[in-house]
Amino acid sequence: MYDPDITLSPPHVEGVVTKGKLSKTLGLGALLSVSIGLVVSQGVMVLMLQGVGIAGVGFLIPLSLAFLLALTYIFSFSELSLMIPRAGSLSSYTEVALGHFPAIVSTFSGYVVVAMFALSAELLLLDLIINQVYPGVFPHMSIAFGVLVLFTLLNLLGIDIFARLQTALATVMVIVLLALGLAAVSGSGSEPALSASLPQEWNPMGTGVLVLVAMAIWGFVGAEFVCPLVEESRRPERNIPWAMIIGVTVIFLTIGLYAIGALYYVPQDQLASGALPHFLYATALFGETGKHVLVIAALTATCSTLNTSLAAIPRMLYGMAQNGQAFPQFKKLSRGFNTPWVSVLFVAAITGGPILLMGDNPGAVNQLLLAAAIAWLLAYIVCHLDVIALRRRYPQLARPFKTPFYPLPQLLGILGMLVSIYYASPTPEMAVSIFTSAGVVLGLVSLIAVLWIKLVMRKPLFTPVPLDEVLARK
Template sequence: MGDYQTRRVMGFWRTWGLSVGMMVGSGVFMLPTVLAPFGAYALAGWLVTGLGTIALAYSLCYMAKRITATGGPYAYSRAGFGDFVGFQMAWGYWISLWIAVAAVTVAFVGYLSEFFPVLKTSPTLSLVAGLSLIWVLVFVNCRSVRGSSALQLITTLAKFLPLLFLALVGLVSVESTNFAAMKEPADGLDATIAASALAMWAFIGFEVATVPAGEVQDPARTIPRATMMGVLAVTVLYFAVTVAAFGLLPADELMNSTAPLADAASALVGPAGATVIAIIALVATSSGVNANLFAAGQMPMAAALDGLFPSLFGMKTKFGTPAWSFIIGGILSSVALALNFVNGLVVAFEFLILLSTVTAILPVAMSAASAWLYAVRDPHASRGVHLRDTIVAAIGFGYAVWIIAGSGRDSVYWAFLLLLAGLPIYVWVTRQRREGAE
C-alpha cells in the first residue's frame, strides 16, 4: 500500500496531456462560427486572450514552484490567504468540475448520435450512453492513476495532432476572397473585447495540471513546464484552426454553420472529412470528461487531507487512489446529466454550465492574487525578477477579474450564493477537526 502512495507516475507528457486534454474539448469545434461575426477583430481577440491566459498560467507556475502540495488553485489560495479562503476555492472549484463532467458528457452523446441516430430520438438511450461513459471512467480513475493519466495522454494526442494537421493543411488551401468578404464590426475595440471574452471559454481547464501535484514527478519543475507548454500549444492550435476555417469557408456559410470544423474538413478533403472530425470530437469530449473527473477526485482529496473537506474524500484504496472522491463526483455528475434529459430543465442546465465556468475562474484569480502576494513578500528576488513577477501576477489577477465580470451579473450572483452554501460544510469539518485534536 505504501508503494502505491509514494509512487509518482505522471511525468511531463502525462501532465501536459491532462492540461491540453482539459482545454481542447467540445468548444474548439464551434469557435470559428462563434468568432466569425467579429471578422479580423476575432484574431485580435485571440491575441488578448492568449496574453491574458499566459499571465494566469505564469502565476500558477510561480506558485507551483513554491507549493508542491496536491490541489492546484485550492492549495495556492490556501497558502496565500489561509484555510477559510482555501475551503471556499476548493468548494467552488469542485462543483465546477463535476458540473463540467456532465456538460462535456452531453456533448459526447451529441457527437455519438451522428453514428447512432437513435440517440437523437431516445432520451433514455442518450442518458444510458452518457452514464456509461462517466462510470467507465470512474472505474479507470479508481483503479489506477497510471492508467487514467496514460488514457488522458493517448486521447489528447489523438485529438490534438489531427486538429493541428487540419489547421496546417487548411492554411495552405485558404481562399483569400473568403477573408475579404468577412463583415467587420463598426466598433473595433468592443469587437476585440467581446471576441477575447468568448475565446477565453476555450482555455478553461489550463490550470488542471497543477491539481495532482502529489502524483507528478518533480512537481516544482514538471508542472510549470507542462502548464506553460500546454497553454502555448493550445493557443497556436486555436489560432491556426480559426484562421483555416475563416479561409476555407465563405463568411455567410461559416456564420450559419453548426459544425464549422466538419464543414471546413469537407471543403478540404471531401465528405470523409466530416466523419473524421466527428470521430475526433468523440475523442476530444471523452478526453475532456476524463480530465474533469480526474481533477474532481484529486482536488477534494487534497482538501480532505488538509482537514477542510469530509475525511471520506481523503480515503485511499490499496491502489493509492481516492476512490470515494471519484465515486461521489461520478454520482453528482450523473444527477446533473440526468437533469439535462428532463423536459423543462435544459435552460437551467445551460445556466449551470456558465456557473461552472465562473466558479472555475474564481480559484484561478485567487491563485494569481497569491502569486502577487508571494512576489511582493519575496526577500530573495532581484529587483528585475521582483518587478517581473509582481507585474505578471497583477496582470493575471486583473484579467481573471475582467473575465468574471464579463460572465454576467446572474452568474456572479449565483456563484457568490454557491460559495456561501458551502459554509455549513466548513463549520462542520472545522468542528470535527477541533474535536479530533482534543
C-alpha cells in the same frame, strides 16, 4: 522562472508506490497531455469557430491576448504549486495566503461546480454528435453514460493507466484539429473551398474586437489541472511549469490554425450562429467523410476532458480532505492502486446527475455553465492574490519557480480576468440571469463554507494557516 538549483524535498524515486500516499509516476509527457487535454473540449471547438465567425481573421487579436492572460495564471500557479506542493492545489495555497473561507469557496465554486456542469454538457454534446452521424445505432443517452462509466473505472485503476490514456487521447485530438486546419488552409480538402483567400478586410470590428477576449479566454482555461497532480509528478520543479507553458502554446497554434481554416469553407454568419459549427466545418471540408472525422475529434476531446477531470478534481478533494476542508472520506486511497477512489466516484456521480435531469438537451446547461465559468475566473483572481500575499508574508522563502517580472503578470491577470467576467454574457439580455445564477452558486458555496469552517473545523474564516503547518501534513 525555473531555478534548476532548487528541488522539492524529499526526493522521490521514479515509480515508487508508498502505501497510503500518492505515488510519483507522471513525467513531462503525461503532464503535457493533461494541460492540453482538459483545455481543448468540444465546447472550446465550438466557441473558437463562433469567435472567428464574428470577427473573421481579426479573432487572432483577442486569441493572442487570451494566450498572454493564460501565461499570467500559469506563472502564478507554477510558483504556488512548487512552493506548496500539495494535491489540494488552490485550496492549499489560499489557506496559507488568505485563510480557509476563500480557500474553500474558490476551489469548490471554481472547479467542482464548474466541472459538474461542464462535464455533463460535454457528454451530452458527444451523445448528440454521434447520434446525428449514426442515427438509431445507439440507445438514447447510452454514449454519455457509457463513456462516463468507462473512464470512471479506468481512473480507479491508477494514475499510470490515466497517463497512458491521456497521452494517447491528447495526441490524437491535436492531430485531428491540426489536420482540419492544414487541409482547409492548403485547399486539400475533398470538397471545394468557398474562396482561395481570406477576406481582404481582416478585422472589420476594429477595436471592438477586444470584447471577444472574454470568449477567447475559454480556449485556455484549465491548464492548471496539472497542479493537483504535483504529488504524483517526477521532477515537478521542472515539469509542472513547462507542461502548462508548452501546453497553452500548442493550444494557441492549433486553435489559431483550426479557426482560420474554417473561414475558407464555411460562411462567417453560419460559423457565428451555428449550434454545431464544427459539424459544418468538417462536412464542408471532407463531405461525408468529414462526419467520421468529426466523431473522432469529438470523442477524443470529450474523453480527454473527462479523463483529466476525473484525475485532477478528485486529487483536489483529496488534498482538501487532508486540510480538513472537506469530508475525511475524500482522502481514502484504494489499497491496490493508491487512487482516491471515494473522490473519483463522487466526481463521477455529480457529473452523471445533470445528465439524468437534462435528458438530451445540452442547451439547458449553457446558462449555468457560463455562470459557473465566472466562478472559474474568480478562482484565477484568487490565485494571483495568493502570490502577492505570500510574496509579502514569506519574501525570503526559496521558490523553485519565480514569476518573471513580478508583480506585473499578477496585476495584468487580475485586470484581464475582471474584464472577461464583465463581458462573460454573450448578450445584454442574458447578463442578468447569468450573473444571478453565478451569485446563487457563490452564495450557496459560501454558506456551506461558513458552516463547515465554524461548526466542523472550528477555525477562523480569514486567518491564514502557517506555511510550516501545511507542509508538515502527511
